Amino acid sequence: MKNKLIPWQEKPENSKEVLWRYSENPIIDRYAIPTSNSIFNSAVVPFKDGYAGVFRCDNKAVQMNIFAGFSENGIDWDIEHQPISFAPGNTQMIDSDYKYDPRVTFIEDRYWITWCNGYHGPTIGIGYTFDFKEFYQCENAFLPFNRNGVLFPKKINGKYAMLSRPSDNGHTPFGDIYISYSPDMKYWGEHRCVMKVAPFEKSAWQCTKIGAGPVPILTNEGWLLFYHGVIATCNGFRYSIGAALLDENEPEKVKFRSQPYLMAPAEIYELTGDVPNVIFPCASLHSMEEDKLALYYGAADTVTGLAFGKISEIIAFTKKNSF
Numbered sequence: 567m568k569n570k571l572i573p574w575q576e577k578p579e580n581s582k583e584v585l586w587r588y589s590e591n592p593i594i595d596r597y598a599i600p601t602s603n604s605i606f607n608s609a610v611v612p613f614k615d616g617y618a619g620v621f622r623c624d625n626k627a628v629q630m631n632i633f634a635g636f637s638e639n640g641i642d643w644d645i646e647h648q649p650i651s652f653a654p655g656n657t658q659m660i661d662s663d664y665k666y667d668p669r670v671t672f673i674e675d676r677y678w679i680t681w682c683n684g685y686h687g688p689t690i691g692i693g694y695t696f697d698f699k700e701f702y703q704c705e706n707a708f709l710p711f712n713r714n715g716v717l718f719p720k721k722i723n724g725k726y727a728m729l730s731r732p733s734d735n736g737h738t739p740f741g742d743i744y745i746s747y748s749p750d751m752k753y754w755g756e757h758r759c760v761m762k763v764a765p766f767e768k769s770a771w772q773c774t775k776i777g778a779g780p781v782p783i784l785t786n787e788g789w790l791l792f793y794h795g796v797i798a799t800c801n802g803f804r805y806s807i808g809a810a811l812l813d814e815n816e817p818e819k820v821k822f823r824s825q826p827y828l829m830a831p832a833e834i835y836e837l838t839g840d841v842p843n844v845i846f847p848c849a850s851l852h853s854m855e856e857d858k859l860a861l862y863y864g865a866a867d868t869v870t871g872l873a874f875g876k877i878s879e880i881i882a883f884t885k886k887n888s889f
């Protein structure tokens with residue numbers, strides 16, 4: 567990103583965390599648009615002089631859909647009141663029973679959006695836009711069931727690359743991260759396993775399922791990937807945030823992976839809500855020159871929060887605490 571100030575707040579003096587929360591969290595209230603029951607697990611990107619985003623707004627019938635939004639500072643958001651309407655992109659088949667958990671990234675000439683698309687159960691939907699006004703939907707990437715489809719922000723060895731997490735049609739009690747490649751954003755193959763859940767006795771917060779979070783960031787230590795890790799407790803799933811470093815040219819190779827989490831549900835808006843004990847990152851903004859990162863995450867499947875970190879500290883933490 568060039569010459570644009572990303573949202574930022576210095577680390578509190580008494581904090582030893584590598585990721586610290588914005589003091590004014592949550593930044594997006596559950597009722598921020600007239601129809602919404604909850605606004606969370608959403609994605610933002612730099613756009614023109616400010617930022618644009620694709621937001622998961624579940625309505626009061628608890629139907630899941632995605633909405634465009636705009637912001638000057640990345641913190642205060644105007645979210646449209648109508649969901650995104652897609653025209654046919656590389657196919658006429660744009661069926662969609664629901665849309666949720668979007669990610670957005672700019673590749674070459676356009677903004678690509680991936681989301682969890684309802685097509686006989688969840689799978690990975692793909693779309694694109696040039697201007698966040700007109701949107702085009704492409705073929706689903708995979709067969710159902712799949713979730714957490716996350717594109718890399720550039721081609722790798724001449725192909726588009728996407729992380730995903732094959733799943734079931736319910737609240738999947740398993741889940742590992744895979745990578746797939748495509749020459750054209752339509753046909754996906756060369757599926758490889760990237761990362762599996764951790765053994766319970768080694769790192770229990772990520773022992774039930776894991777899934778890619780925001781679009782990976784290219785650093786001088788490889789791709790920095792934030793991911794969510796889940797433990798099944800006696801009261802249900804608990805979602806925390808970890809980090810991994812993947813090889814730049816062969817991202818199926820994991821170089822480092824954090825044994826402790828970087829952030830876990832702890833604040834009241836993360837511990838209570840429609841689904842307690844969930845923090846779920848879907849986007850980040852960063853400035854390499856300033857060594858700053860702003861991480862956007864859904865809190866308790868209800869509201870949207872923001873956390874900050876220094877990229878160098880996150881990398882050092884991940885390398886030092888790898889397993």
Ligand code: BMA
Binds near residue numbers: 738841844846864
């Ligand atoms: C997953 C998805 C996410 C959600 C999480 C916790 O299966 O539905 O959108 O945040 O469960 O409920």
